[in-house]
Amino acid sequence: NEGSLWGGRFASGPSPELAKLSKSTHFDWQLAPYDIAGSRAHARALHAAGYLSAAELEAMIDGLNRLEADVESGEVVAAETDEDVHGALEAALIEIVGPELGGKLRAGRSRNDQIATLVRMYLRDHAAAIATELVHLIDALAAQAEAHGDAIMPGRTHLQHAQPVLLAHHLLAHAWALTRDLDRLVDWDGRADVSPYGSGALAGSTLGLDAASVAQDLGLAGISENSIDGTASRDVVAEFAFIAAMIGIDLSRLSEEIILWNTREFGFVTLDDGYSTGSSIMPQKKNPDIAELARGKSGRLIGNLTGLLATLKALPLAYNRDLQEDKEPVFDSVETLEVLLPAFTGMVATLRFDTARMAELAPQGFSLATDVAEWLVKRHVPFRDAHEITGALVRYAEEHGLDLHEVPDDALAGISPHLVPEVREVLTIEGSVASRDGVAGTAPSSVAKQFTALTERVRTL
Numbered sequence: 019n020e021g022s023l024w025g026g027r028f029a030s031g032p033s034p035e036l037a038k039l040s041k042s043t044h045f046d047w048q049l050a051p052y053d054i055a056g057s058r059a060h061a062r063a064l065h066a067a068g069y070l071s072a073a074e075l076e077a078m079i080d081g082l083n084r085l086e087a088d089v090e091s092g093e094v095v096a097a098e099t100d101e102d103v104h105g106a107l108e109a110a111l112i113e114i115v116g117p118e119l120g121g122k123l124r125a126g127r128s129r130n131d132q133i134a135t136l137v138r139m140y141l142r143d144h145a146a147a148i149a150t151e152l153v154h155l156i157d158a159l160a161a162q163a164e165a166h167g168d169a170i171m172p173g174r175t176h177l178q179h180a181q182p183v184l185l186a187h188h189l190l191a192h193a194w195a196l197t198r199d200l201d202r203l204v205d206w207d208g209r210a211d212v213s214p215y216g217s218g219a220l221a222g223s224t225l226g227l228d229a230a231s232v233a234q235d236l237g238l239a240g241i242s243e244n245s246i247d248g249t250a251s252r253d254v255v256a257e258f259a260f261i262a263a264m265i266g267i268d269l270s271r272l273s274e275e276i277i278l279w280n281t282r283e284f285g286f287v288t289l290d291d292g293y294s295t296g297s298s299i300m301p302q303k304k305n306p307d308i309a310e311l312a313r314g315k316s317g318r319l320i321g322n323l324t325g326l327l328a329t330l331k332a333l334p335l336a337y338n339r340d341l342q343e344d345k346e347p348v349f350d351s352v353e354t355l356e357v358l359l360p361a362f363t364g365m366v367a368t369l370r371f372d373t374a375r376m377a378e379l380a381p382q383g384f385s386l387a388t389d390v391a392e393w394l395v396k397r398h399v400p401f402r403d404a405h406e407i408t409g410a411l412v413r414y415a416e417e418h419g420l421d422l423h424e425v426p427d428d429a430l431a432g433i434s435p436h437l438v439p440e441v442r443e444v445l446t447i448e449g450s451v452a453s454r455d456g457v458a459g460t461a462p463s464s465v466a467k468q469f470t471a472l473t474e475r476v477r478t479l
């Protein structure tokens with residue numbers, strides 16, 4: 019009958035086309051060390067529940083240790099016929115310990131709870147590595163800020179000159195954003211630090227295995243409280259992909275500035291030869307490729323996130339094979355950041371700033387106008403009037419081709435009796451930044467406090 023026909027087809031094994039489609043060993047093989055760690059923990063749980071004798075446990079652990087060494091040395095690799103890392107490692111274990119013992123390990127677990135656990139273990143390790151790289155980058159920004167304590171640059175809004183700021187203040191703004199990314203990784207880890215092992219295929223196990231001891235063995239603080247959620251959820255993976263994308267975006271925003279600063283028109287920075295590239299035809303070129311690659315790769319990191327979210331959308335509970343598609347994007351995000359961050363940090367650490375050029379441009383575009391208005395407010399002129407008076411001053415200066423501080427005394431007085439010559443005290447970029455000494459402001463005294471707060475924040479993360 020038809021049923022047996024179908025049964026006959028199943029007995030034949032997967033078609034080559036299905037096998038090719040289904041295969042994941044080319045990317046999930048990197049989970050092998052975690053898979054083997056999971057197997058060791060699972061073997062101990064089977065022993066504790068009476069399914070493996072002490073001798074069997076010992077032989078199993080020995081076999082798994084050898085398997086681990088063989089995987090590490092490259093002696094054991096996934097075979098062409100293996101579908102995924104779990105199946106490949108089970109087959110290799112059976113080669114080592116024999117089918118009798120090797121065949122006992124699968125009891126009470128499923129590839130569904132395995133993969134859900136392994137991806138967390140993998141991501142936690144790499145999150146720690148990425149966090150370390152982020153700290154290096156934050157340190158590099160902080161070191162540049164410290165090295166340029168009093169340097170002043172044009173602060174911008176809408177990319178137009180707005181108000182002068184300390185270069186250190188600007189660099190630390192990027193450091194704070196990256197510090198929040200670091201904070202996100204730490205916070206994320208609290209949710210990732212949970213083991214779905216013991217959830218089985220979706221409904222849990224009948225064997226009375228101690229999931230908490232497996233979790234503890236794997237260095238995971240908690241266990242999934244719901245086996246369906248344990249096997250089917252991937253929000254932890256998506257959240258990681260978001261943090262990776264956010265890091266990419268934060269790097270990209272700084273990259274865009276470095277690219278601009280490195281143009282002849284800005285002339286704010288020079289890139290170190292070791293962290294810039296030349297042109298094959300134009301001998302004079304020195305290109306900011308690291309910043310451009312960071313900007314470009316942020317698109318890729320965003321793509322990994324959105325692709326993963328699209329995969330997860332509308333997936334019914336519990337496990338579906340779609341979930342296999344979570345790994346390549348997030349592995350790519352990890353690999354992208356692990357290659358990008360060290361190069362990026364090197365570029366930042368070796369940037370040379372032309373502080374004279376920055377200082378020269380800082381007052382241009384009437385960027386000290388707000389200082390005049392606030393100076394008037396301090397002399398009890400209502401801000402509305404102060405804004406009007408300062409606007410008239412800017413118009414006068416523009417019409418006469420002068421900078422604000424060059425407007426003569428009689429012209430000042432003509433604009434408003436409030437504009438006495440002392441106003442010029444705030445018409446220097448040094449005076450301007452020094453006067454913004456409130457909380458979070460750009461005055462050297464405020465930036466020094468900020469620097470201490472940042473260092474403290476990073477240290478406690």
Ligand code: ARG
Nearest residue numbers: 042102129130133337341342
């Ligand atoms: N390779 C699968 C994944 O990455 C895990 C195996 C579960 N497969 C299955 N047919 N239940 O999600």
